[in-house]
Amino acid sequence: MESKKDPEGMNDQYLRDIILSFMIAGKDTSANTLSWFFYMLCKNPLIQEKVAQEVREVTSTQENGASVNDFVTSISEEVLEKMHYLHSALTETLRLYPAVPVDGRCVETDDTLPDGFKLKKGDGVYYISYAMGRMQYIWGDDAEDYRPERWLNNGIFQPESPFKFIAFHAGPRICLGKDFAYRQMKIMAMALLRFFRFKLADETKNVTYRTMFTHCTLTEVFISVQFQGQVSLVLKCKS
Numbered sequence: 001m002e003s004k005k006d007p008e009g010m011n012d013q014y015l016r017d018i019i020l021s022f023m024i025a026g027k028d029t030s031a032n033t034l035s036w037f038f039y040m041l042c043k044n045p046l047i048q049e050k051v052a053q054e055v056r057e058v059t060s061t062q063e064n065g066a067s068v069n070d071f072v073t074s075i076s077e078e079v080l081e082k083m084h085y086l087h088s089a090l091t092e093t094l095r096l097y098p099a100v101p102v103d104g105r106c107v108e109t110d111d112t113l114p115d116g117f118k119l120k121k122g123d124g125v126y127y128i129s130y131a132m133g134r135m136q137y138i139w140g141d142d143a144e145d146y147r148p149e150r151w152l153n154n155g156i157f158q159p160e161s162p163f164k165f166i167a168f169h170a171g172p173r174i175c176l177g178k179d180f181a182y183r184q185m186k187i188m189a190m191a192l193l194r195f196f197r198f199k200l201a202d203e204t205k206n207v208t209y210r211t212m213f214t215h216c217t218l219t220e221v222f223i224s225v226q227f228q229g230q231v232s233l234v235l236k237c238k239s
């Protein structure tokens with residue numbers, strides 16, 4: 001690629017690298033989270049109904065009203081900010097199924113952690129967000145339950161410290177695309193739940209996952225999509 005430099009040091013290669021890292025960091029993470037989100041909604045139909053109810057209330061649309069395009073166009077920043085229950089349901093999904101289930105760093109120079117643990121250059125230090133999201137001493141006795149309400153206070157979403165809710169990492173290298181990720185996941189979830197209901201095609205089949213470099217994926221789960229009470233298609237979620 002021919003590299004055209006501008007006076008501020010930006011060139012085509014730099015721009016390409018930024019776009020690539022956004023695609024690598026942003027695509028599978030958001031897609032996997034949405035897969036788990038719809039899986040959790042299938043497992044918890046009352047929660048699915050509550051999210052759908054919030055979509056109806058916040059957008060004040062009728063079942064047979066706008067087209068998909070009109071509906072999506074009407075989702076403004078203001079509308080997204082009012083979706084506290086959906087925001088909580090997505091966050092609760094990320095607590096239990098973090099798209100980056102394990103993450104770490106390599107020690108550059110000998111160091112000592114705040115608790116006195118000594119590290120040598122070249123050691124690996126990892127945090128396991130998947131385990132942290134399920135620890136009772138962090139989240140309480142119901143740590144393993146999918147309960148969006150734990151994020152709400154009087155109906156308003158209450159964020160936790162990123163060092164506790166670690167799905168986007170914390171500190172100076174926290175995910176740059178966090179707000180963007182919520183925005184696109186909320187738009188997608190709202191558009192789908194405005195027009196469809198989701199059910200597992202086979203309730204007896206257990207979900208499995210595969211831990212990979214950046215994410216854990218659902219394998220071979222079938223979700224049936226219902227439109228006005230009729231099954232209209234069956235989705236196969238597979239890595």
Ligand code: HEM
Pocket residue numbers: 021022023025026027029030033094098099100103104166167168169172173174175176177178180181
């Ligand atoms: C549910 C969706 C997402 C999750 C769970 C997620 C999670 C994470 C995590 C855990 C990291 C830290 C990785 C590390 O440093 O080892 C990270 C970094 C990053 N993420 Fe995300 N991410 C998501 C979506 C996105 C999106 C949509 C974008 C961009 C459009 C994005 C851009 C980035 C970038 C650029 C970094 C590197 C930041 C840095 O090192 O300073 N992410 N993300």
